[in-house]
Amino acid sequence: MELTNRCIVHIYKGEGKMLFVPIVQLENSHFFHPSEWYIKLSSEPENEEIGNSVRICINYLIDTPIIKCDSFEYQEKAPWRKESRYKSYNSFSNHNELICITKNGDAMEITATVRTGKRGICYNPVEEIILPFNATDEDIGNAVNKAFEISNRQ
Secondary structure, eight states, rough: OOOSSSSEEEEETTTTTEEEEEEEEESSSSSSSSSSSEEEEEEHHHHHHEEEEEEEEHHHHHHOOOOOOOHHHHHOOOOHTSSSOOOSSHHHSSEEEEEEEEEEEEEEEEEEEEETTSSSEEEEEEEEEETTTTTTTTHHHHHHHHHHHHHHHO
């Protein structure tokens, strides 16, 4: 199935782990998770393992129907809630870094972000690394780690 909405993978890093969360962005910019499915790795996995996890998430989005849920339902089932000790996304975001990966046609955009806002709860894009979608898992992992380095320098 060809996905007409945007495939996005959020990678959260903190608390000794990395969470890979597949997301679909619809035209009205609301996010819907296809399910409670996600990938959890240790905080320092090999580049190839990172790239493979990104590819698995994108393929999962392409192969899985979108399940719409309201924000309350999502908050109750969110991977960050299951995998952290925090009760609110605000607290979680203050202790975890975020990298966004978007499949855009035949390209993969890896975006470094930085926390902003009064309490640091918003993630704003800082820099983008663009790779071809057929890049190796090693190259994807290198780009993700570079994006985390860029985020840390901000």
